[in-house]
Amino acid sequence: MTSGEGPVVLLVEDDPGIGPSLVRALAGQGYRPRLCTTGADALAHPLTDVDLVLLDLGLPDMDGLDVCAVIGRRAPTLPVIVLTARGTETDVVVGLDAGAVDYLVKPFGLAELLARVRVHTRASAHRGGPDAGETDAGETGDADLGDVRVGDVTVQAAARRVFVAGSEVALRAKEFDLLLLLIRNAGRVVTRPVAMAEVWDQNWVGSTKTLDVHVAALRQRLGGGGAHDSPITTVRGVGYRFEQPSPPGP
Incomplete structure (x- = not known):
């Protein structure tokens, strides 16, 4: 993250009724959102410049779980929050198994989304970002x-x-x-x-x-x-x- 600038949030969402409004909401809170509407575009984005990913699972070109798994391999410490209409416990566990740190079931409240973004961007900054590796001792001492x-x-x-x-x-x-x-x-x-x-x-x-x-x-x-x-x-x-x-x- 560049000093003095807000965290970069990669938003992967193809719904035109959701994506642009989330971009505006994130920007209004000081984040720097980057919108991708396909899984391929998301995976082409340089992850070293990203502090957090908001990932819709229902993408037009590929399953969001596959995108999540690839991101997890490329940037193991980069937090991914899944946005999904699949609300069963099994679906959520599968998402977490794919590498997500959190999830929100649609429809969700904007306040809750922003709260979770705050939590995970703070945790990411504490660990040193997506390039920090996995040797940190964690937040609990x-x-x-x-x-x-x-x-x-x-x-x-x-x-x-x-x-x-x-x-x-x-x-x-x-x-x-x-x-x-x-x-x-x-x-x-x-x-x-x-x-x-x-x-x-x-x-x-x-x-x-x-x-x-x-x-x-x-x-x-x-x-x-x-x-x-x-x-x-x-x-x-x-x-x-x-x-x-x-x-x-x-």
Whole structure:
């Protein structure tokens, strides 16, 4: 990012009723939007000049998930927020698996969109932008923390590595931060507001559905396809708890 200038937001949206209005809204908040209407145009854009991508999945020339995956390979630390009409949990998890850091289901409110853009551009700047690589210790001071082990799950906080029964599991940045928060509080409930504040942003505005989706993805990655066979328990209306293993019987 050039000093004194706003973050560059690459907006990939082919709907003429949405794209230009988002460009105006972003520019009005001090961002420098760059509009692409096809996946090919987006992938031709130099990603080193971009601080954040807003990506519609319903593009005319290719699936937005494929665009997201390519961006993830070319610029692993560049945050991508998916804009989609596909609102099921499965669709959202697939989007996150493709490399997105967040999502919004259409129709969405402009205030919530701008709030999420603020969150992720700040996080991107903290990491040093899309060229910074993936060795940063994260936003939670991980370098000062030791290993945490609960049951079969071991989290190496400083190295940002996770092992389940001795096998390493790859997690996205927010998944790792969320798991670290839960496992450091194993046996205690982490409330939804605390999780959003610690993992996303203390001034988060809007739905906390992102938290639910990240928990669902974590359950899959830790080897449990659903809530009943996962160490992460939902405490309805409150938050989530990482369960301590039961002590062995007599």
